[in-house]
Amino acid sequence: MEKNNKDVKTENIASSEKNHDEHSKKDKETKNSRWNDLNYFNKLNVKNYVATFLLIIVFYFVLSFTFNPNDPFSYTKGIYINILIYVLFSVSLNITVGLMGQLNLGQAGFIAIGGYSAAFISKILVQYNLPPFLQLIIVSLFGGLVAAVFGFLVGGSTLRLRGDYLAIITLAFGEIIKYIIQNLDFLGGATGLSNIPTLLSFSNTYFIVVISIIVIAMAMTSRKGKEVLSIREDEIAAENIGIKLNRVKLYGFALSAFFAGIGGSLFAHNVGILTPDKFGFLFSIEILVMVVLGGLGSITGAIVAAVILTLLNEKLRDVSQFRYLVYAIILISLMIFRPKGIFGTKEFTFAGTKKRIKRIRDYKNNKNEN
Template sequence: MENKEKKEVQNKKITLTKNEIENKENIKNKENKKDKEQPKWGNLNYFNKFKLKNYVVTVISIILLYVVLNLTIDPNDIFSYTRGIYITILIFVLFSVSLNISVGIMGQLNLGQAGFIAIGGYSAAYISKILVNYHLPATLHLLIVSLFGGIIAAIFGFLVGASTLRLRGDYLAIITLAFGEIIKYIIQNLDFLGGATGFSGIPQGIITFSNVYFIVVISIIIVVMAMTSRKGKEVMSIREDEIAAENIGIKLNRVKLYGFTFSAFFAGVGGSLFAHNVGILAPDKFGFLFSIEILVMVVLGGLGSITGAVIAAVILTMLSEFLRDFSQFRYLIYSIILIILMIFRPKGIFGTKEFTFHETKQRIKEIRNSKK
């Protein structure tokens, strides 16, 4: 009897161990399936969490926003104040997103973004005055000169990136700051660009709210697609840890050149839109403070967050406009508000995260579950 009981106990132990092994294998298989289903770099790529429904909702939202904003503009008023504010906000959104590529996503402190904007703006304005004689459609005209300004700025971005490959931190900031100031003083001494008096006669009739809106939206979509691609993850790895990135086989020099060139290109496109919006370019506008103004937008929105850069640019541009009546106290109030925001939200509005419909749904569900 005792032997039978011992055998039964041993059989039970064997069956238990078999079941445990099977359960562990099932759990591992499920985890492997989940890893295969999830895209690589999934935790870093918030935009890849979009589903087809979310893409459709995003497109509809972009179109609805355009329709709503367009309805608030008086079509009969050529010098519409509302149109001017909308265009200014869109241009600064593009400035902020372009700087966020090099500073936020790549983690390289760039204080010379005003120089790239100036190069793009002056290049586009110079070509635009020549293209006026060909009587091209307004949108096509603006698109051509914007691409030209972006390409010229990208070339200079490549050269600056190539000359600062071994620099980082404060040293890189000083070099880029020097670049911005050098560009400003070179333009001041070029007579064919108007010199210190400014470059005037830039065609303003080609710029409208519609073409600026869609150029900016398409530019942001391209930035999002590029920065969430494999190349974009390489750019992001430099921000996280350069040594670790180099050890896993990422070629830092190529990636840095890519980041600087990409950032400068969209700064040049924004500079082209800016030039045609204001109608006259003065070298003094593209100084150190202009770069800092854009950098503040990036920091406020969150370093590395594209949607944060967009929202911060909208908030600060509108805030600057609302404080125009208090011109003597405008920068004081502006600074106090920024200090308060940085104290209570040091990582910026979004930090390194992005706004997506997928994340918003999850947060709403979490709030509802917590209330229950």
């Protein structure tokens, strides 16, 4: 009996050891498979980055061949530069309105601050004969930083406000900035700041705007960007999980104002003269329409909507008095047929495009079979 019990015990121990070895092997296999999947996705990301870089370069050369680069009065080149500037305006406003969920109607004020600051410094730097691209980068960064300081101050003064109250405060800020500039003689007053160096070319505008959008996209996909998105989804839940709302809101307002200031610098060096009446309430609404049309929270949508509406403005130049009527019709149609905008909260990705193409093919194949 004792021998039989010992034999049973040894068999149980051996079977438990075998089971333990089998479980450990399975765990290792699952870990290895997960690690392989992770490496696979990393390879896909590298491919996406390379494809995006090549697409940016190819797109640049394709656009460059559509106009004469030696012609300073090229109409096509002027349209492209305007589109790029308004793309940066739209994407910068999308940070606060779309991604952070805070209604900001004072974006024209930040653009004015960045534009006037950069233009004022640019007129001083003319005597040093710097290369145009270097001078444009220096003054654009300066204009962006000055606008970011005001964005930080506006964000700090509206931390406890949201919704309509926040919209009223930001609207008031934009109007205050406009009337302050009108009464500053060293900025040209009501007549405007003139003789601004026209430093823009298609090449430097294109790469400044593209780099700015890449930085915004990277910032919004970082940990800080996820905190910004959490505020849009639910402020109470975000605060309960330990996110410091005040700090994140200040970050969002400052980042949005910084890139609006860079856009204002490009705008100033494109037109050559700045007048305060350009940066009124309607200018902020015009940019807001682009964000809403593209989809609140979609950087791709903001870009596409800015291109569409800038081209539409150019087509309506002869009947400019009906421009806002067309805007109203577009918005009403959008709210009826696609309330979330063109892209909604989604972004254009290569993986998503492949999936859509595959769905279309599967749908066509199923239809043919039936």
